[in-house]
Amino acid sequence: MGFFSILVMAAALILILYPIISRGLSAYIFRATSEHRRVQFTEFGIGSAQEIERETAEVTAARQPVFDMIVAHEKDLKAELQEAVDQVHALAAAEGGFLQRSLERRLKRAHADASVEEYLTVLTDVRKSLEGQFDRERFTDVITLITERKQRVEVETKKLTEMKHALRDLLGPLPGDRITELLRSHYGQTRWDRCLHYQDKFLYRYEWDYSNPELSGLKMRTPRVEDFRGTDLEPAFAYVRDNLEAMMQPRLTLYWQFLTTDSRDAHFFGGIWPEVLGTFYLTIGAMLFAIPIGVIAAIYLCEYARPTKTVSLLRSCISTLAGVPSIVFGLFGLAFFLNTISVSESKSVLAGSLTLALMILPTVIRASEEAILAVPFTYKEAALGLGAGRWRTVLTVILPAALPGILTGIVISMGRAAGETAPIIFTAAVSVGLALSPLQTLNSPTPALPWNIYNLCTEHEAVDEIRHVQFGMVFTLVALVLMLNIIAIALRARISRKLRG
């Protein structure tokens, strides 16, 4: 029976821990592309400049054929429009006078380097001004030509824009793109798994077929190459399909900086250091407040308090407090520490630590009490018999003997403090913030792992892009709690060994 229950427990543990570890580790160990190394170098100064330069050159060379094909395709499109532009030129020259000047001024923008879009706007302008003439019948031919060419090219441009968009998602900004403010538009995919996802989105167009009104639409997958049959762009798709490795240069990487660097652009890039540090501060802070108060309270209850009704009431109150849901502590912390006595101007690590301390206090008190009560009565009698005072007895005999038990309580509550989300939502946690210095913890809020895991999975605007960060955080939190526990257990073992002499 006992064996069976252990087996069930082990199975459950593996069931829970396996995905956490396997998916969580993928935030640390994954096939990183050249984009990842470029992010690391430009944003965090990690890596050697020469290496990056060499790699960028290689990658750019591998990508260049696609870019060239786009340019060639655009040139074709422009050539189609150029005919209309030439016609307008001829018309302007024939008309002379004001109309010529006005047309020529507009046409000036359609020079050899201008984009297809620019050509289209110019032609729209020209058509408008021709249509505005009182004798517009004379220009019918040109207007028809412009309209027809424009229509055809506009359809093609729309497809091209979609394709470029998909390519941009994969590779990052294309040559000639304006670099914008948000970092996510500066780089392509940093992870090979995401690369494959976006490669698929580049190669195939997903559309919904609503032809049967009775049923839900069906997802249809059409190769994007169909849009560009017979154009210069046609080979681009086979090229991207076959040469993605050369274009992205994926390499299996141990990304330990995930733990030690801060995040960029709302967790799109970089690591989780501020969150880890925040969790650390909150846990340590909570322990700083809870341990002394808790142990002192336990000493009072066991050694000093007379067994009156009030004390037993107090005891049951403490037990009840241990069962209060953590969100209640969170709201209490907000109402008491922040709004009533304002320990800090805003949410802060201090307020969060105090709230967490309150939450774990009952556990610490109960565990300490049990530990103190478990110390054999003979110890106390011996100490008192040797003439030690009550306080001295507690300090030198009872506490050391009870220490292992007290530590156990502390270990359990430490894990709880590190992992609780509810108490810190209103008192300490924010979704974006810098890593704090110890002094800043007194008045600044901090990101913290439990809250940011929740935030990333429900509130972040691009959840699906950064799943790996979320799993990495979960893994780190579990590892952190495990580590704290192991340290405490080791400490405990050492102390008990010492005690046994």
Place this chain on the structure above:
Amino acid sequence: MKKMFKKIANCAAAAALTAVMAGPVCAGETIVMDGSTTVGPIAKAFAEFYMRQNPGVNITVGESGSGNGAKSLMNKTCQVANMSRFMKDTEFKAAADTGVMPVAHVVALDGLPILVHPSNAVKNLTVAQVREIFMGKITNWKQVGGPDLAIVSVSRDTNSGTYECFNELVMGGEKIGERTEYVGSNGAIRQRVQSTPAAIGYAGLAFVDDTVKALSINGISASEATVRNGTYPIARPLFMFTDGYPKLGSHLHRLVTLCLTEEGNSMIKETGFIATTDY
């Protein structure tokens, strides 16, 4: 119990004292932003941009909902309350009572798209239809030209500014039906809709991606032009509230007016919202 609280209070008071004394020693400035999850992407982008430009300033962004943002501002626990709705009378009064004068800064415009699962054949609904769906009067997609599926309506929680706006612009005094689900954030709405073929929900423009389908309303889809000129019927401004107008040239002032600069403009557009000014 009393004794314990006394001890804790003492301890807290001591800590508070340390905090006050340590205050001036702290280098740099902390600006705390709290509130709407809808304004969140803009606030996060602004915060990071500003911190990159001004090292030493620590800007934190919390996303707890517009209502909580307003409460934080009146409790003076944040300097900027991000809100996806305007402050209510009661909030203004409560703020004035605590000596806080909320000043609104419009940072961006939002189209509040109505979202359905991409497999849903419905392309367009009228405001009246959306209202009736959320009231529970229309219960099957068949009634509005879609597949034969019972509608699952998903709404934001009542703390949300997006909920208030939806209530005002779409429901117009009618009550949201009992069968509507309530979820806590824009992201949660999207996740519910992308995983439920019969779902309908609403969220900020920045939260629309290709896993959900934004419907056109009264035949008009939400775009920069239709939101700005008011033809898209469910549009609204997004706010940052401060206590009084911030001191000119201060970090706070530059942060909340970042939306007027070219960089701010481009960030707003990139997150998916619509900038108030054009460059």
